[in-house]
Amino acid sequence: MTTFTSHQLVLTAIGEDRSGIVSELxxxxxxxxxxxxxxxxxILGNEFTFIMLLSGDMAAISRVEHTLPVKSVELGLLTMMKRTSRHTENEFGAGYTLEYSGLDTQGTLSRVTRFFAEQKMSICSLKSDTFEEQGEMHMSxxxxxxxxxxxxxxxxxxxxxxxxxxxxxxxxFRRIR
Incomplete structure (x- = not known):
């Protein structure tokens, strides 16, 4: 596949977690x-979530768009698709990770992401979690x-x-690029 004929599709699937879903999709x-x-x-609660970025020629992308709805009903999945194009990187100075943790208090993630938006940061990925430790709820x-x-x-x-x-x-903070 050349970049001239390649199209892209974002596919999201959500459903009850069980063995074999990844293989089927x-x-x-x-x-x-x-x-x-x-x-x-x-895995969020008891729900499985799968996001994929696909590439293919126009016919291949169209086949996915037409066959996925039937397969998603068969598998009991909620699916969504959106055509997209190749991501173009904006110029940036450097790449970092930020890892933070503390007691689980409402609004922490919202304050952090608002701060990043105000500083014109581009968040590339985010994973947050809560857990119990010594009888108290913590987050990371x-x-x-x-x-x-x-x-x-x-x-x-x-x-x-x-x-x-x-x-x-x-x-x-850790510099990664």
């Missing part, structure tokens, strides 16, 4: 002559993000230090 994609460029799986979060070229990272860290004090979280 990836087999359908393969039989339609599409390639899985990127994918993510998560891992974000991967890109910084704008003009960002003064030391000043950014100082501002985040203030936010972490308000939110009562411990954190670590």
């Amino acid at each position: 990836t087999q359908l994609v393969s039989e339609c002559n599409c390639n899985i460029i990127d994918s993510r799986i998560a 979060c891992l974000l991967e993000f890109n910084t704008p070229c003009e960002l003064d990272f030391d000043q950014f860290k100082e501002k985040f230090e203030e936010l972490s004090g308000i939110s009562n979280v411990h954190y670590v």
